[in-house]
Amino acid sequence: MSQDNPTGRRESRRRRANVAGGRQHKHEVKVSPEEEGILLRLAAEQHVTVSRLLVESALMSGAAETPTERKNAIATLFGLHRLLASISNNVNQIARATNATGEVQTELRATLDATRRTAERIDRAIDGLSLS
Secondary structure, three states, X not given: OOOOOOOOOOOOOOOOOOOOOOOOOOOOOOOOHHHHHHHHHHHXXXXXXXXXXXXXXXXXXXXXOOHHHHHHHHHHXXXXXXXXXXXXXXXXXXXXXXXXXXXXXOOHHHHHHHHHHHHHHHHHHHHHHHHO
């Protein structure tokens, strides 16, 4: 990853990393206005250029996902992991207070609902990875 991002920026590169000797070959592709719209939308969703989208899609056509899609999936899973850790902390605090006072805390319902929603998001993320 550090080679793709030599300046240390936190966001990912839209363009592919440079290669020694440069890229010597160029291909021109003509598309209809409808295809252009689809390509622009897909490139924007993945935060890459249309050229990078086309190259990754073509070169990885036998693979389940492009490197950009894999990076986005990993970022999503890390975000869900952080969210789950926060919810776990809330559950521990509620349990400690409930054990100390003997009374069920008012935050319990909201925390359990958040836990359920997060579990559903994790299921959707996993389903999305398995469909690739």
